[in-house]
Amino acid sequence: MDWKDALAKIQIEQPDSSSCAENIERQNSAAAVHSSKPVMTLFYEKRRGRPSTVIAGYAESCSESKQLASVLKQRLACGGSERDGEILLQGDVRNTVREILKQIGYKVKN
Numbered sequence: 496m497d498w499k500d501a502l503a504k505i506q507i508e509q510p511d512s513s514s515c516a517e518n519i520e521r522q523n524s525a526a527a528v529h530s531s532k533p534v535m536t537l538f539y540e541k542r543r544g545r546p547s548t549v550i551a552g553y554a555e556s557c558s559e560s561k562q563l564a565s566v567l568k569q570r571l572a573c574g575g576s577e578r579d580g581e582i583l584l585q586g587d588v589r590n591t592v593r594e595i596l597k598q599i600g601y602k603v604k605n
Contacts, residue, residue: 497559498599534602537589548589550582550596552604570595 536552550567553560564577567584571591575584584592593603 497562534604535596536604537593538605539587539589542583545585546587548584548587548592550584550592551580553580553582567592567595 533552535550538549538551540547540549553563560580560582561577564575564582567582568575571584571586571588573585573588575582577583596603
């Protein structure tokens, strides 16, 4: 579940007879689930003589991995793909990817 799904879930929920404390507790537990994101590994590699950035260590579902790859490709204006839990981006964009992943909430290891 990414931030868009969480936001949609919060907007859909109508206030019910439960107390505010219960609502806050539910939101805190949802935030705790998101804070346990895996450590991502970034490394530089040349494939067919061209520079590329590989992001490994993504253990989430396949659809979330593809969505993360799509977001990174759009924000970096570069090509790339997602296969077998690895995200491949064209070009040496390690520093920018590290900043974006930290903003999203992932821990990044070189």
